Amino acid sequence: MQGNYDAIIIGAGACGLMCAAQAGLLGKRTLVLEKNDKPGAKILISGGGRCNFTNLYTSPENFVTANPHFLHAAFSQWTVEDTLSFFDTFGDIRGEEKTLGQLFPKSNKAKDIVAVFTRLLYETGQDIWLRTEVKSVMREGEGYTILLTREGENQELFCKKVVFASGGLPVAKLGASDFALKTARQMGLQIVEIAPALVPLTITGKDASWYTALAGNTIFSRVSNTRISFEENILFTHWGLSGPAILQISSYWRAGERFTIDLLPKFDITELIRKERLAGGKRTVGQLLNDYFTKKMVEAFGKYLPIGLKIASMGKADAKLIADTIHKFMVKPAGDKGYDKAEVMRGGVSTDELNPRTLETKKYRGLYFGGEAVDITGWLGGYNFQWAWASGFLIAQDL
Numbered sequence: 367m368q369g370n371y372d373a374i375i376i377g378a379g380a381c382g383l384m385c386a387a388q389a390g391l392l393g394k395r396t397l398v399l400e401k402n403d404k405p406g407a408k409i410l411i412s413g414g415g416r417c418n419f420t421n422l423y424t425s426p427e428n429f430v431t432a433n434p435h436f437l438h439a440a441f442s443q444w445t446v447e448d449t450l451s452f453f454d455t456f457g458d459i460r461g462e463e464k465t466l467g468q469l470f471p472k473s474n475k476a477k478d479i480v481a482v483f484t485r486l487l488y489e490t491g492q493d494i495w496l497r498t499e500v501k502s503v504m505r506e507g508e509g510y511t512i513l514l515t516r517e518g519e520n521q522e523l524f525c526k527k528v529v530f531a532s533g534g535l536p537v538a539k540l541g542a543s544d545f546a547l548k549t550a551r552q553m554g555l556q557i558v559e560i561a562p563a564l565v566p567l568t569i570t571g572k573d574a575s576w577y578t579a580l581a582g583n584t585i586f587s588r589v590s591n592t593r594i595s596f597e598e599n600i601l602f603t604h605w606g607l608s609g610p611a612i613l614q615i616s617s618y619w620r621a622g623e624r625f626t627i628d629l630l631p632k633f634d635i636t637e638l639i640r641k642e643r644l645a646g647g648k649r650t651v652g653q654l655l656n657d658y659f660t661k662k663m664v665e666a667f668g669k670y671l672p673i674g675l676k677i678a679s680m681g682k683a684d685a686k687l688i689a690d691t692i693h694k695f696m697v698k699p700a701g702d703k704g705y706d707k708a709e710v711m712r713g714g715v716s717t718d719e720l721n722p723r724t725l726e727t728k729k730y731r732g733l734y735f736g737g738e739a740v741d742i743t744g745w746l747g748g749y750n751f752q753w754a755w756a757s758g759f760l761i762a763q764d765l
């Protein structure tokens with residue numbers, strides 16, 4: 367029985383499920399091992415339960431990785447069109463764009479996505495063992511010995527091909543584990559340093575109360591550092607900053623670094639002040655800012671800016687201070703909210719270790735890594751699932 371599988375797949379998340387389904391469509395037999403009591407736990411809660419399952423504009427530039435070229439092979443073999451046609455064909459699911467190319471099922475139900483896989487796995491005769499935790503994978507002869515606990519009982523399996531689709535560290539309560547990384551390390555594979563990504567950032571120290579006072583306020587902003595820039599909303603919270611633009615920059619942020627926020631990216635405050643002056647400059651700085659920001663935000667600006675000053679009486683230094691504060695607001699986060707609040711993990715098994723067309727390790731025949739375990743981290747907006755589907759597909763072709 368154990369030897370009859372073409373491959374054993376560890377993890378019934380996005381990558382593992384796609385891998386098993388595609389293997390099934392090719393007439394192969396796989397066994398999926400999953401420690402949770404249901405498949406696709408993360409898919410089910412993704413995108414607020416609606417699952418942002420791909421992004422129309424996916425390209426290698428939307429990923430953080432030590433080697434962006436690696437993705438060309440994967441994305442030429444499995445495209446966004448392939449994702450759309452797969453879910454349409456096997457689940458009658460059509461995507462609806464919400465914003466910035468982000469596609470969600472029209473039904474708005476993530477469970478429809480998981481149902482596609484459970485049905486396909488069943489119809490193509492793939493096995494899935496739930497409540498089964500893999501404890502170790504060891505190379506033995508021409509294959510791998512897998513030690514696991516299944517519903518409390520220890521068991522041993524052997525298979526020539528093993529797929530690590532066991533994800534990364536974010537959200538332990540959804541089954542996240544360092545199992546892929548730990549095993550890769552034991553096998554002498556290189557790991558690119560990991561960190562939480564797409565994660566809210568914390569502010570402590572003397573500025574903390576300023577952020578707390580603004581908790582709940584959202585502002586459309588441009589958040590930039592020396593590497594990248596994102597224009598989307600930011601959200602002030604009791605402990606710091608969140609919202610899509612902050613989650614995006616967090617993937618490019620390193621501890622101790624600063625970044626800037628343009629709090630009014632669609633306007634030039636210097637130009638607005640000039641126009642106000644031409645009109646007599648009778649209003650105060652605060653009144654002008656009121657046209658573009660919430661009352662709460664303008665009050666908060668009072669800590670840094672002379673909001674009571676009449677525009678007509680402003681000097682050059684005042685104008686520069688206002689422009690710098692509005693367009694180059696400097697932020698130095700204390701840290702991030704950690705793996706339990708992160709959407710993904712940055713880093714992972716180095717792409718240098720993998721064949722870009724099959725995701726098989728170069729060192730060990732029959733050993734594959736896909737999905738979040740690999741050093742490929744997508745932006746917010748469906749990119750991570752697109753990588754998970756693509757990597758599952760690629761591996762399946764080689765099983």
Ligand SMILES: Cc1cc2nc3c(=O)[nH]c(=O)nc-3n(C[C@H](O)[C@H](O)[C@H](O)COP(=O)(O)OP(=O)(O)OC[C@H]3O[C@@H](n4cnc5c(N)ncnc54)[C@H](O)[C@@H]3O)c2cc1C
Nearest residue numbers: 377379380381401412413418500533541737738748750751
């Ligand atoms: C709150 C949240 C919302 C998200 N929303 C989106 C979104 O809308 N769009 C998007 O593109 N991305 C989203 N993501 C990211 C996306 O969910 C992941 O990138 C993706 O699920 C990774 O797929 P994976 O198959 O590699 O890993 P996972 O989906 O994490 O699957 C790994 C599986 O392996 C199992 N496992 C781990 N260790 C073992 C072991 N030792 N034995 C047996 N089983 C094991 C785990 O239980 C898990 O089920 C979101 C993430 C979070 C946390």
